[in-house]
Amino acid sequence: MNRTLAITAAAILTLTAGGARAQTPAVPQIAFEADARLLKLPANLYFGEVSGVTLNSKGHIFAFSRGNTQGPAYAAAAAQLLEFDTNGDFIREIGHGLYAWSFAHAVKVDAQDNIWVTDKGSDQVVRFDPEGHVTMVFGRKQEASDESTEPLKHPKPPLPPVDGLFRQVTDITWDRAGNGYISDGYINSRIAKVSKDGEWLGSWGEPGDGPGQLNTPHSIASDAQYNIYVADRGNRRIQVFDTTGKLLRQITIDVPYDPASKPAIGNRPSLPIPAGTPQTMAPGSPWTVCITPGPNQVLYVSDAFPGRIYKMSLDGKVLGVLGKSGKQPGQFGWIHEIACPSENVLYVAELLNWRVQKLLLKP
Numbered sequence: 001m002n003r004t005l006a007i008t009a010a011a012i013l014t015l016t017a018g019g020a021r022a023q024t025p026a027v028p029q030i031a032f033e034a035d036a037r038l039l040k041l042p043a044n045l046y047f048g049e050v051s052g053v054t055l056n057s058k059g060h061i062f063a064f065s066r067g068n069t070q071g072p073a074y075a076a077a078a079a080q081l082l083e084f085d086t087n088g089d090f091i092r093e094i095g096h097g098l099y100a101w102s103f104a105h106a107v108k109v110d111a112q113d114n115i116w117v118t119d120k121g122s123d124q125v126v127r128f129d130p131e132g133h134v135t136m137v138f139g140r141k142q143e144a145s146d147e148s149t150e151p152l153k154h155p156k157p158p159l160p161p162v163d164g165l166f167r168q169v170t171d172i173t174w175d176r177a178g179n180g181y182i183s184d185g186y187i188n189s190r191i192a193k194v195s196k197d198g199e200w201l202g203s204w205g206e207p208g209d210g211p212g213q214l215n216t217p218h219s220i221a222s223d224a225q226y227n228i229y230v231a232d233r234g235n236r237r238i239q240v241f242d243t244t245g246k247l248l249r250q251i252t253i254d255v256p257y258d259p260a261s262k263p264a265i266g267n268r269p270s271l272p273i274p275a276g277t278p279q280t281m282a283p284g285s286p287w288t289v290c291i292t293p294g295p296n297q298v299l300y301v302s303d304a305f306p307g308r309i310y311k312m313s314l315d316g317k318v319l320g321v322l323g324k325s326g327k328q329p330g331q332f333g334w335i336h337e338i339a340c341p342s343e344n345v346l347y348v349a350e351l352l353n354w355r356v357q358k359l360l361l362k363p
Contacts, residue, residue, distance in 0.1 A: 204245030253284030
């Protein structure tokens with residue numbers, strides 16, 4: 001395979017999902033129940049910002065938290081991987097004191113029940129087997145002995161990416177052959193492809209807002225046809241690629257919202273956000289993407305403001321919305337990852353509320 005995967009933009013289909021003027025009738029509100037206390041921590045163990053959540057084939061729940069923080073704000077070990085059973089009872093911590101732990105970002109489980117984590121601070125992706133042993137590592141963190149070690153800069157134009165290395169990596173998904181697709185991330189703004197044996201196969205994408213370009217690819221998922229859905233958060237869109245990097249379509253979310261909505265934290269964003277500026281806090285800007293198992297797959301997406309979850313068809317139609325920003329059960333404080341084991345059961349990891357909620361949808 002060519003080291004740089006090709007982007008073909010000739011057949012781009014841009015879809016406006018749930019537009020205020022285009023979609024009639026109004027997008028339905030989905031009723032749901034929320035369990036905000038499902039996961040039971042043992043005494044003297046606490047969550048920090050919960051950046052990731054996933055389930056394995058047994059229904060065990062894995063929470064990736066920015067807990068266990070030690071040291072200064074930079075170079076702190078702000079990452080802790082915890083496993084719970086189907087009832088939410090604590091089982092174990094995985095990878096205590098792991099060299100890659102720095103700043104937790106996402107956790108996923110593959111078809112063989114291997115547990116994968118992406119750490120934004122160490123720029124590393126780590127695979128654990130089901131027993132919790134490290135079996136594969138991608139990327140490399142900065143050396144503590146290097147006098148230039150410091151938080152990564154964001155130069156413009158950005159420095160060229162380097163094969164095998166990441167700059168603030170965010171997430172991973174897979175295809176039928178077991179190849180991995182890694183969203184890399186806040187700085188490189190590309191998708192890396194690796195084989196099931198760990199070989200670096202190439203990458204596609206670059207910083208920008210044009211077709212196939214990316215601005216903070218923050219979350220990634222694949223459907224039953226192994227199309228790759230990328231939450232292009234800074235560009236307020238989802239881009240869908242095939243496994244060679246060919247751009248298939250773009251999806252944007254334009255659902256009306258209450259203008260009196262309050263953000264989970266900070267000032268209400270001044271809208272519209274100017275073109276060329278990261279759209280991270282714009283309504284419909286995708287922080288997460290999650291696709292349910294078949295046979296009838298749906299896509300779940302969340303934003304930070306107004307803090308909702310969107311249920312969507314894979315072609316981009318908004319089927320319903322639920323939730324809003326807040327601190328109460330059933331409200332959300334920056335959903336950072338969604339696990340969607342079925343169409344009507346969701347697990348959401350929240351940064352600001354330091355928790356995982358289990359949602360039972362009643363569409």
